[in-house]
Amino acid sequence: MYSTAFVGHHLNRVAVMGGTHGNELSGVYLVKHWLQDPSELQRRTFTATPFLANPKATERCIRYVNQDLNRSFKKSFLTSKGTQDDLYEVRRAQEINQLFGPRDSADAFDFIFDLHNTTSNMAACLIVDSEKSVFTMHMCHHIQKHIQGPCPIYLLGWPEQEKFALLSVAKNGLGLELGPQPHGVLRADVLSHMKALVACGLDFIDLFNQGTSFPAFDTVAYKVIEPMDFPRSPDGEILGFVHPQLQDKDFLPLKPGDPIFQLFSGEEIFYKGDATIYPAFINEAAYYKKGVAFFKLEKCTFSIPPLEASATSAP
Amino acid sequence: MYSTAFVGHHLNRVAVMGGTHGNELSGVYLVKHWLQDPSELQRRTFTATPFLANPKATERCIRYVNQDLNRSFKKSFLTSKGTQDDLYEVRRAQEINQLFGPRDSADAFDFIFDLHNTTSNMAACLIVDSEKSVFTMHMCHHIQKHIQGPCPIYLLGWPEQEKFALLSVAKNGLGLELGPQPHGVLRADVLSHMKALVACGLDFIDLFNQGTSFPAFDTVAYKVIEPMDFPRSPDGEILGFVHPQLQDKDFLPLKPGDPIFQLFSGEEIFYKGDATIYPAFINEAAYYKKGVAFFKLEKCTFSIPPLEASATSAP
Numbered sequence: 001m002y003s004t005a006f007v008g009h010h011l012n013r014v015a016v017m018g019g020t021h022g023n024e025l026s027g028v029y030l031v032k033h034w035l036q037d038p039s040e041l042q043r044r045t046f047t048a049t050p051f052l053a054n055p056k057a058t059e060r061c062i063r064y065v066n067q068d069l070n071r072s073f074k075k076s077f078l079t080s081k082g083t084q085d086d087l088y089e090v091r092r093a094q095e096i097n098q099l100f101g102p103r104d105s106a107d108a109f110d111f112i113f114d115l116h117n118t119t120s121n122m123a124a125c126l127i128v129d130s131e132k133s134v135f136t137m138h139m140c141h142h143i144q145k146h147i148q149g150p151c152p153i154y155l156l157g158w159p160e161q162e163k164f165a166l167l168s169v170a171k172n173g174l175g176l177e178l179g180p181q182p183h184g185v186l187r188a189d190v191l192s193h194m195k196a197l198v199a200c201g202l203d204f205i206d207l208f209n210q211g212t213s214f215p216a217f218d219t220v221a222y223k224v225i226e227p228m229d230f231p232r233s234p235d236g237e238i239l240g241f242v243h244p245q246l247q248d249k250d251f252l253p254l255k256p257g258d259p260i261f262q263l264f265s266g267e268e269i270f271y272k273g274d275a276t277i278y279p280a281f282i283n284e285a286a287y288y289k290k291g292v293a294f295f296k297l298e299k300c301t302f303s304i305p306p307l308e309a310s311a312t313s314a315p
Numbered sequence: 316m317y318s319t320a321f322v323g324h325h326l327n328r329v330a331v332m333g334g335t336h337g338n339e340l341s342g343v344y345l346v347k348h349w350l351q352d353p354s355e356l357q358r359r360t361f362t363a364t365p366f367l368a369n370p371k372a373t374e375r376c377i378r379y380v381n382q383d384l385n386r387s388f389k390k391s392f393l394t395s396k397g398t399q400d401d402l403y404e405v406r407r408a409q410e411i412n413q414l415f416g417p418r419d420s421a422d423a424f425d426f427i428f429d430l431h432n433t434t435s436n437m438a439a440c441l442i443v444d445s446e447k448s449v450f451t452m453h454m455c456h457h458i459q460k461h462i463q464g465p466c467p468i469y470l471l472g473w474p475e476q477e478k479f480a481l482l483s484v485a486k487n488g489l490g491l492e493l494g495p496q497p498h499g500v501l502r503a504d505v506l507s508h509m510k511a512l513v514a515c516g517l518d519f520i521d522l523f524n525q526g527t528s529f530p531a532f533d534t535v536a537y538k539v540i541e542p543m544d545f546p547r548s549p550d551g552e553i554l555g556f557v558h559p560q561l562q563d564k565d566f567l568p569l570k571p572g573d574p575i576f577q578l579f580s581g582e583e584i585f586y587k588g589d590a591t592i593y594p595a596f597i598n599e600a601a602y603y604k605k606g607v608a609f610f611k612l613e614k615c616t617f618s619i620p621p622l623e624a625s626a627t628s629a630p
Contacts (some may be wrong), residue, residue, distance in 0.1 A: 029556070033579040061603070119497040182434040182497030184600035188559035188577060241344070244503035262503060264348040286497035288376070 005213075005306040006134040011110035011205050014048040015100055015199060016041060018115045020070050021164050021286070022057025023183040026116025026194045027176075040308055041193070042204055045209035048113075053166060061130040061184050063286055064089055068205040070114075073097070073233045074164050093166075111205060112170040117190065118179035119285045120294075121248040124197055127167075127175030130157045131302045133222055135172050138214045142204040147197060152251045153221035153298070154280060174201060180248075183217060183285055198265050214307040222278050222297040229291040231261055231269060242283045242293060250280045251297075261293070274296060295300055320528070321449040326425035326520050329363040329413055331356060331513060333430045335385050336601070337372025338498040341470065341509045342430025355510070358517055360524035363428075368481060371403055376499050378601055379404055385429075388412070389479050408481075416484040426520065427485040428513055432505065433494035434600045435609075436563040438465040439512055442482075442490030446536055446617045450487050453529045453622045457496050457519040462512060467566045468536035469595060469612070470555040489516060493564075498600055510622045525570075529622040537593050537612040538568060544606040546576055546584060554578050557598045557608060565595045566612075576608070 018031030034041055041048040047315035052058060056068045058130075065088040072093035080090060100109045118125075124147065126140045137153075144151045154177070156165065168171030181190045205258050208214070230238040240263035246254070253276045254260070261269035279294040281287060333346030349356055369384045380403040387408035389404035433440075439462065441455045452468075459466045461544060469492070471480065482488030488542045491512050492622040496505045503588035521530070546554040561569070568591045569575070576584035585593075593603060594609040596602060 029579065032552075037580075067594075088403070099328075119500050180497070180601050182495070182602065183499070185434050185497075185598055186553075186556045188556055188562055191556065192559075238344075238501075241501045241503055241506065244507075247503055264344065265352075283500055283502070285497050288499065 005307050005308045007310045008135050008208065009110075009310050010045070010209050012046055013109045014046055014111045014113075014202070014205060014298075015109050015170070016048050016050050016113045016115065017053045018050070019055065020053040020114055021063045021068075021116060021183075022054050022059070023061045023063055024181075025117070025177060025184065025186040026117050026181065026191050028052070028058050029186055029196060030115060030191065030198070040139035040199065041202065043206040045206050048202060053114075054089065054092060063183070066090075069093060070166055071164050073103070073166055073168055074162050078103070078265040088094075092276060096166065103163070103169050104163060109170040110172065112167055112173040113201060114165070114167050114173060114175045115194060115198070116175060116177045117181045117183065118177050118197075118281060119182060120178045120179050120281050120283060121250050122177050122280060123152065124193060125154050125177040125179075125280070126151050127154045127156060127177050128168065128221070129155075129163075129173070131155055131223075131300070131304070133172060133206075134304060134307060136174050136217065137221075137302070137304045139174060139201055139204045141217055141219060141304070142207075142214075143171075143197060143200045146200050146203075149193075150251075151197075152280075153219065155221050155223040155300075157224075162290070208307070208309055213309070213310050216304060216306045218301055218303050220299060220301055223300050225277065225296040225298055227287075227290075227292040227295050228260070230288070230293045231263060238288070240267075240269065243268065246279065247283060250282050251275075251278055253299075254279050271293050320623045322352055322623050322625045323450050323523065324625045325360070325427075327361055328424045329426045329428075329520060330424050330485070331363050331365050331428045331430065332368045332481060334370065334373040335368040335429055336378045336383075336431060336498075336611070337369050337374070338376045338378055339430070339432035340499065340501040341432050341493060341496065341506050343367070343373050343428060344501055345506065345510060345513070355514065356517065358521040361523050361619055363517060366415075368429075369407060378498070381405075384408060385481055386479050388418070388481055389477050393418070406557065411481065412484050417482050417484045418478070424433070424485040425487065425489040427482055428516060429480070429482050429488060429490045430509060430513070431490060432495065432498065433492050433596060435494050435499060435596050435598060436565050437492050437494045437595060438467065438493040438565075439508060440469050440494075440595070441466050442453045442469045442471060442492050442535070444470075444478075444482065444488070446470055446538075446619070448487060449619060449622060450523075451489050452534065452536075452617070452619045454489060454516055454519045456532055456534060456619070457522075457529075458512060458515045461518075464508075465566070466512075467595075468534065470536050470538040470615075472539070517551050523622070523624055526624050528624070531619060531621045534614055534619050535614060535616055537595065538615050540592065540611040540613055542602075542605075542607040542610050543575070543594075545603070545608045546578060553603070555582075555584065561594065561609075561620050562598060565597050565609075566593055566613075568592075569594050597605070
């Protein structure tokens with residue numbers, strides 16, 4: 001256990017991003033609604049700013065125009081000039097970094113919520129950079145206590161990997177990844193669940209800003225190991241599909257020898273790893289192109305230190 | 316009841332179309348598989364031809380390139396020359412009409428299966444031009460008797476409407492519309508169900524070709540009345556979404572006064588019609604653009620005459 005508390009500063013500037021992927025409609029339409037009527041984002045100690053991250057992709061109801069915006073926050077893109085600027089999402093990432101960052105600067109927003117959907121059966125997945133983001137891990141814990149249904153924590157980072165996601169622009173951030181929902185479809189149940197999750201996250205910030213202290217806790221989270229691709233032919237064509245026994249089983253244990261794919265010929269493919277893993281993003285539509293049938297995750301337990309508010313405001 | 320039997324001719328040429336919409340993956344990958352190994356399509360009295368209808372859209376995993384191929388079989392498109400030929404799907408419709416038609420000619424294929432998916436909860440929906448297509452109605456009846464789970468019959472035609480769909484190229488045709496499945500995703504359960512439905516349809520043709528007679532029957536089918544759009548602002552933006560009580564309730568009765576939409580403001584919208592209708596294609600992703608939140612259907616009962624094979628082959 002950690003012995004000393006993590007001391008955080010009052011959060012003044014919070015943003016809620018929708019349409020980072022233009023065909024993930026829960027966030028798109030919540031943000032459009034909040035741009036008209038932001039009352040649901042108002043709290044006593046701050047007000048969150050709604051923002052449509054990729055309006056051109058949103059208008060066309062596609063994931064992105066030139067490249068995935070949520071992979072466009074690598075340093076090389078944020079600092080690029082010239083030809084890469086011709087890519088819409090590179091320019092947009094730079095704009096977002098100016099408006100809500102600059103990343104790693106004192107001027108950066110205190111917190112970003114980034115709203116996503118997936119075709120995978122991920123429930124209300126909470127995406128966090130790392131378990132070392134103590135403030136966000138406390139927010140996840142608060143959400144898990146107050147929201148009905150599973151809210152698994154998904155830890156993005158390969159530790160050495162360069163930051164690539166929109167979330168990384170702010171000092172802290174939380175991705176909400178709700179599914180299953182087909183891209184291009186707005187389901188009432190998913191929409192209301194996402195609205196409740198954002199409200200709960202905003203409430204947590206408000207409690208913290210009011211001086212509430214949060215005790216230490218132990219928590220389970222799932223850490224990305226690596227992606228697993230579909231079986232493919234030498235020219236990249238998929239040769240099979242997610243096994244019916246694996247479909248919809250996100251965050252459930254997958255043991256060595258369990259079936260993972262079925263080929264069009266009928267043959268079954270079994271998981272060959274050495275240890276039990278926990279798959280997520282199983283059969284996500286947007287990941288066929290990226291060479292990902294699912295991500296392999298390990299289930300970890302972390303001890304999170306207490307969280308206390310600083311007596312002073314953020315530097 | 317009809318008193319006289321409908322006499323049909325031996326079917327020699329049958330096609331199975333996948334990828335009419337390039338992101339509806341059950342048909343895309345079944346057809347790709349059958350192009351490699353057509354053994355599942357072979358029957359004693361004929362062999363079906365697999366065909367990838369929109370390869371350019373399939374390659375990009377999008378519904379269509381320039382316009383919806385399954386709306387490109389209107390006479391004006393099939394006979395157009397010049398600028399309309401610049402549209403990929405117009406050219407493709409003309410090619411398909413040459414290969415599998417020409418429509419309304421003696422040279423046309425005897426039967427086309429056209430394989431589709433939907434994000435709506437349509438189960439294994441059987442799409443038929445009209446209840447007057449006696450041969451196809453018998454095939455549907457055969458499928459309903461041999462396939463587990465609901466296989467509702469959806470009748471396309473406004474009677475006066477000009478033929479627009481790929482199916483219309485052949486002498487007879489059946490659309491399979493399986494869902495829910497997100498576009499761009501291949502689910503094992505939906506794939507195996509579609510494979511079983513096609514096999515059952517082919518078996519029916521084989522039985523018929525072997526001289527089997529099929530008795531008269533009464534059947535329920537759902538006939539399209541008209542589309543119902545989302546509530547929209549004057550500039551076309553949707554103002555709400557399918558009501559949670561209507562979502563996934565395809566082919567179930569919707570009564571006057573039942574809720575159909577919920578606005579982002581929270582307000583509910585109720586169905587104002589005079590009579591009970593049966594909605595289908597509720598919340599289909601591709602129909603947002605087409606101004607369709609669902610189609611209104613009426614539930615009808617039809618008496619279908621007996622079906623007998625002619626002693627002679629098709630003219």
